[in-house]
Amino acid sequence: xxxxxxxxxxxxxxxxxxxxxxxxxxxxxxxxxxxxxxxxxxxxxxxxxxxxxxxxxxxxxxxxxxxxxxxxxxxxxxxxxxxxxxxxxxxxxxxxxxxxxxxxxxxxxxxxxxxxxxxxxxxxxxxxxxxxxxxxxxxxxxxxxxxxxxxxxxxxxxxxxxxxxxxxxxxxxxxxxxxxxxxxxxxxxxxxxxxxxxxxxxxxxxxxxxxxxxxxxxxxxxxxxxxxxxxxxxxxxxxxxxxxxxxxxxxxxxxxxxxxxxxxxxxxxxxxxxxxxxxxxxxxxxxxxxxxxxxxxxxxxxxxxxxxxxxxxx
Numbered sequence: 511x512x513x514x515x516x517x518x519x520x521x522x523x524x525x526x527x528x529x530x531x532x533x534x535x536x537x538x539x540x541x542x543x544x545x546x547x548x549x550x551x552x553x554x555x556x557x558x559x560x561x562x563x564x565x566x567x568x569x570x571x572x573x574x575x576x577x578x579x580x581x582x583x584x585x586x587x588x589x590x591x592x593x594x595x596x597x598x599x600x601x602x603x604x605x606x607x608x609x610x611x612x613x614x615x616x617x618x619x620x621x622x623x624x625x626x627x628x629x630x631x632x633x634x635x636x637x638x639x640x641x642x643x644x645x646x647x648x649x650x651x652x653x654x655x656x657x658x659x660x661x662x663x664x665x666x667x668x669x670x671x672x673x674x675x676x677x678x679x680x681x682x683x684x685x686x687x688x689x690x691x692x693x694x695x696x697x698x699x700x701x702x703x704x705x706x707x708x709x710x711x712x713x714x715x716x717x718x719x720x721x722x723x724x725x726x727x728x729x730x731x732x733x734x735x736x737x738x739x740x741x742x743x744x745x746x747x748x749x750x751x752x753x754x755x756x757x758x759x760x761x762x763x764x765x766x767x768x769x770x771x772x773x774x775x776x777x778x779x780x781x782x783x784x785x786x787x788x789x790x791x792x793x794x795x796x797x798x799x800x801x802x803x804x805x806x807x808x809x810x811x812x813x814x815x816x817x818x819x820x821x822x823x824x
Contacts, residue, residue, distance in 0.1 A: 512770055514708060514712065514716070514738075515537070515759070515768060516568050517707040517708070518537055518563075518567060518707055518708055519533055519534060519537065521562070521566040521704060521705065521707050522537075522559070522562045522563050522566055522704075523610060523617065523788060524700060524703075524704075525558060525559075525562040525700045525701060525704060526555055526558060526559050526562065526680075527682045527683065527686075527687040527690040527691055527694075528683050528684055528686065528687025528690070529555070529559075529680055529681075529683070529687070529712050530681050532559070532679075532681075533559070533563070535676065535678055535706055535766070535785060536559065536563060536626065536652075536678060537563065537567075537677055538761065538764045538765055538768050538782075539675050539676045539678075539715050539761065539764070540563070540567070540610075540648075540650055540713070541713075541717055541720050541764045541767060541768070542675060542717075542720060542760045542761050542763065542764035543648055543650070543717050543720075544674070544675025544676065544760060544761065545631050545650060545651040545652070545653070545673060545675055546650070546651070546652045546653070546674060546675065546676055546677075546678060547654075547655065547674040547676070547677040547678070547789065548560075548652060548654040548655070548678055548679070548680065549651050549654075549655055549677050549678070549679050549789075550654070550655065550656075550679050550680050550681065551656065552615075552656055554680045554681065554682060556614075556654040556656065556680060557573070557612060557614060557785065559680065559702055560573075560610070560652045560654075561573075561612070561704075562701060562704050564609075564610045564612075564704075565701070565704040565706060565707065566705070566706060566707055567610035567706070567707070567708045567712075567713050568614060568706045568708055568709045568710045568712070568713070569609055569648070569710055569713065570609045570610070570646070571608070571609070571610050571611075571612070571712075572604050572605075572607075572608040572610075572611050572612070573611070573612040574611070574612070574614065575614045575615065576613055576614060576615050576616050576617075576618050576619035576623070577615075577618060577619060578618065578619060578620060578621075580619045580623050580781075581623060582623050582625075582626035583603060583621055584603055584604060584623070585603045585604060585605060585623065585626040585627060585628050585630070585636075586605065586629075586630065586636040586637070586638055587600060587601055587602040587603035587605075587606060587636065587638055587643070588600075588601055588603070588638060588690075589601070589638055589639045589641075589669055596624055597704075598639065600638060600641065600643065602643070603608040603636070605630050605636060605645055605649070606643065606645065607646060608645075608646065608649065609646055609647075609649060609650065610648075610650050610652065611649070611652070612652050612653075612654070613627070613651060613652070613653040613654070613788075614654050614795045615654060615655060615656055616653040616654065616655050616666065617655040617656065617664055617665070617666055617695055618656070618664075619634065619722045621664070621667060622665060622671055624817055625654050625667065625669065625670065627651065627653075627670065627673075628669065628670060628673060630645060630649070630651075631670075631673045632673055634647070634649055635643040644731065647714065647790055648713065648714065648717065650773075653674070656673070660701060666796070668748070668792070671789050671790065672751055672754065672790055673753075674789065675757050675760065675761060675786065676757075676761060676782070676785040676786055677698050677785065677788060677789040678785060695734040713800060716767070719767060720760075720764045720767045721763070722772070723763040723764075723766050723767055723771070723772055723773065723774060724773040724774065725759060725762070725763060725773070725774045726773065726774070728817060728818050729759075729762070729774050729775070729776060729778075729779060729817070730759070731818055732752075732776055732779060732815070732817040732818065733758050733759055733762075733779060733815075735815050736750065736758075736779075736783070736811055736812075736815050737749065737750040737752075737754065737755045739784075739811050739814065739815050740787070740791065740807075740811055743810070743811065744794070744797075745794055745796075745797035745802050745807050746791055746792065746793060746794060746797070746807060747792045747793065747794045747795075748790075748791060748792035749790075749791065750790055750791070751790055752789050754787055754790045757786050758779065758782065758783065758786045758787065761772075761782040761785070761786050762774045762779045762781075762782055763778075765778045765781055765782050766778045776817035779817075780812055783808060783811075783812060784808050784809075787808060788804045788805060788808060789804075791804045791807060791808075793807070799815070808815060
């Protein structure tokens with residue numbers, strides 16, 4: 511199993527130099543069968559990363575560039591009257607038949623179009639004119655967004671933010687990675703050399719194995735108390751939602767699986783806590799004026815809430 515994971519990570523890391531940790535987190539989120547929000551400035555490699563990992567793990571990939579004129583029907587499909595049959599015929603949208611959808615710059619499109627993703631992301635099906643159409647398994651959305659305040663952007667609805675399992679950021683490359691990037695692009699595009707090292711059935715098998723990872727009550731108690739503490743934290747108006755606790759558990763199980771363990775520890779929860787929960791918090795007005803960040807609040811929660819069973823600390 512570890513050899514399969516290593517092949518995927520090595521394949522993608524050859525395309526995205528110097529971002530091993532981000533690549534590992536992204537693959538962990540896919541094994542947890544969750545949606546990923548990539549939040550970063552343009553040009554840092556978000557699209558390249560999504561394409562590379564989809565090719566490496568054999569998932570059918572589609573991409574949609576969100577602009578103000580993209581319609582909900584572009585996402586979920588539409589029905590059109592057929593004169594020959596005298597009935598309405600469903601024409602699929604970009605989600606149909608797709609295992610991994612890259613929604614590029616999701617916060618540049620309208621709220622109506624953004625909301626078209628909600629049912630698909632949560633229920634894994636779309637509804638058009640009263641008819642429900644199942645989406646393939648797995649069906650994962652990797653959405654990218656530019657920093658809020660950049661030209662043409664708008665805030666994602668809080669309900670949609672809560673649908674993403676994790677929010678990740680690639681960041682700028684360091685000197686060595688930047689030099690490697692420039693050298694690689696002299697002779698071609700590294701994406702052209704990405705090979706499929708896992709099949710779709712392999713990914714589905716690994717996702718099933720993640721669900722079988724054991725989570726003891728002591729860990730569930732730890733997650734619950736973290737969530738409750740966030741809802742009472744003076745710097746927050748909105749804490750971790752019940753959906754957030756489920757996502758935290760799923761991501762912790764996937765992290766344990768990546769570490770070749772069949773049980774979750776408190777360290778797994780702590781390792782994924784910020785990526786899973788940061789985008790689910792709403793700071794109070796007083797906290798915003800004081801310059802407090804969501805990351806600082808999460809760090810405070812980890813420092814004050816202890817796991818009840820010391821044997822599960824590591």
